[in-house]
Amino acid sequence: MKRLLLVPFLALLCAMQTYGQSVENPLSKNLQEWLDRDWPITDTLVFDFPNESALVLYFNNKEFTAEVLTEEFEPLLKTATKFPEFTTLSYRVANNFAPTSLKKVMFEMEKKYVPYVDSLEMTFPVGLDFTGGDFTPVLGFRALLNWRNFSLGGSITNTVYFPERLENNVKVNSNWFANAEFAWEFGNVQRSRRNIFGVGYLINENKSQLFSGTTMQAYYNRKVNKYVSIQVGIISTENFKTFYPTVGIRFW
Known part of the structure; x- marks a missing residue:
């Protein structure tokens, strides 16, 4: 994969559009209902890759901003040369639960898509x-x-x-x-x-x-x-x- 160029942008999604997207880090039904009630999704951040792939992050703007998430993910994604082509992956980011926490999502991305050298x-x-x-x-x-x-x-x-x-x-x-x-x-x-x-x-x-x-x-x-x-x-x-x-x- 060529050197990654990140093009983040911020967009509002309605609830029906959000639920129509499957995420890589789903919660159990009860936890999902709790998170959607107390920390509903308000914003979406998309990173576009030159191989026609994309990473989509759903978040609540009272917990994160697009600028903070861009600052956290941009250095990591520049090294994610194993990111699959022609694929869109979506993650929910919310620190209330371990599977959706910022550190956990970043770790999963690194583990799967960043080559590691001892x-x-x-x-x-x-x-x-x-x-x-x-x-x-x-x-x-x-x-x-x-x-x-x-x-x-x-x-x-x-x-x-x-x-x-x-x-x-x-x-x-x-x-x-x-x-x-x-x-x-x-x-x-x-x-x-x-x-x-x-x-x-x-x-x-x-x-x-x-x-x-x-x-x-x-x-x-x-x-x-x-x-x-x-x-x-x-x-x-x-x-x-x-x-x-x-x-x-x-x-x-």
């Missing part, structure tokens, strides 16, 4: 944790192999500990963890994974002043925006005899 993502997260009563800066390297909804990979992180000064000398104690990670973002077209679960093992060659014996960690990381995330976890040390809860912030 990718390797590499980042260098840095941040600050509160670990066992001390603030510990953290820095590291992460590599994830991305599929459509989830990623697998790992990271190497250094939890830096500053012990008490001796004779006014500041010592830096590095604690290197090797981590296996699973990241996911189910039901969302965003490539950036907002959830990461990891399990790590302390691989220090030098003796750690913060941890001793067999030391492992488990953590959950949640993105709050493109560059910032919150991480919570727990570290077991002294051969699983001592446990430190951790909470921190990450930037990347």
Whole structure:
């Protein structure tokens, strides 16, 4: 398919015209009646494709505007090179129910019509944790192999500990963890994974002043925006005899 050119336009449809169109995301009878009563269709947005196909969106103008929907769908549809020829597909968009929500409709479009290529993502997260009563800066390297909804990979992180000064000398104690990670973002077209679960093992060659014996960690990381995330976890040390809860912030 050639590069897509989108020509959106707004039109009012009466109820009989709307019901005459079948949609790809129908609701059950009771939910449909509820939606039609409280959030009736008032507007239609149509995206025309050069292969004589079209995408039709039905919506309520108190919930969405044509400009907002165009801004959301236009970047996605520019990559929808698997959209069938000589076909008109219709979707109801209303956030009241999961099958008609904006994110769900966009995800279905991406899943069916956007070619997906696995990718390797590499980042260098840095941040600050509160670990066992001390603030510990953290820095590291992460590599994830991305599929459509989830990623697998790992990271190497250094939890830096500053012990008490001796004779006014500041010592830096590095604690290197090797981590296996699973990241996911189910039901969302965003490539950036907002959830990461990891399990790590302390691989220090030098003796750690913060941890001793067999030391492992488990953590959950949640993105709050493109560059910032919150991480919570727990570290077991002294051969699983001592446990430190951790909470921190990450930037990347």
